[in-house]
């Protein structure tokens with residue numbers, strides 16, 4: 147029987163601890179933990195994700211504001227905005243929603259965020275910390291999507307030590323940090339990507355597959371070992387011939403789910419975990435300020 151790795155029960159159990167931690171920080175600081183989201187342009191998917199973050203922040207007692215900048219804003223203006231937020235003692239966590247418009251170098255913006263306020267875990271300092279964690283220790287900070295995946299695996303009792311994990315996708319926000327986290331917990335990790343010559347050969351022997359490519363139905367049933375754990379990070383939107391809108395992952399869910407040991411659904415799997423890890427890291431950043 148395939149285990150469906152739904153985020154809902156994990157989030158229900160996280161709600162108690164996030165709410166209690168936020169309340170504790172609020173009592174100590176005399177204000178709620180504060181997250182500022184910088185949203186540049188009018189990407190419709192980003193607008194949904196930012197709205198989800200704001201709604202969830204309110205639910206657990208985190209104050210959240212969104213600063214909206216026009217799509218044609220200059221890189222210098224975004225840098226200046228982030229510097230202003232760095233200097234604001236009322237702001238605990240800053241994220242700049244990705245993707246950014248083409249005229250802006252995302253790496254420059256990300257690395258302008260003060261280390262103490264980097265609740266996305268994307269800066270060079272955060273990346274360095276992640277890759278130099280003591281062996282077998284749990285990553286408690288880092289990019290929110292892979293952190294959320296680790297939390298899902300832990301909740302459902304899926305041990306990764308000694309397992310053969312294949313990550314498909316090598317982005318800085320999912321693929322590479324996912325590799326660091328799985329490696330650190332004892333998995334043998336392969337990162338496959340668009341130039342991998344035989345993807346099927348790589349995935350067929352995997353105990354765990356993490357698909358993060360943005361290509362709908364890339365992972366098909368013939369690429370999966372029976373009983374494998376399948377983590378789908380894809381978020382692909384399309385409209386079918388009848389004009390109906392769909393959101394699907396990178397995995398051919400209908401055909402892969404019956405042979406998998408465990409699989410994340412899209413929606414309702416990895417995505418909501420990302421938001422909750424962001425709030426966890428925001429509360430932790432505020433707690434560090436409270437302890438100063």
Ligand SMILES: Nc1nc2c(c(=O)[nH]1)N[C@@H](CN(C=O)c1ccc(C(=O)N[C@@H](CCC(=O)O)C(=O)O)cc1)CN2
Pocket residue numbers: 194195198241242243244245266290291319381393412413414415416417418419420421
């Ligand atoms: N600064 C960042 N930008 C981006 C990140 C990030 O972690 N930091 N990740 C993604 C987008 N993202 C969060 O920002 C994100 C994506 C998806 C979801 C989510 O809950 N998805 C739902 C479906 C929502 C829908 O209806 O479209 C689900 O899977 O159930 C949350 C956050 C890129 N940018």
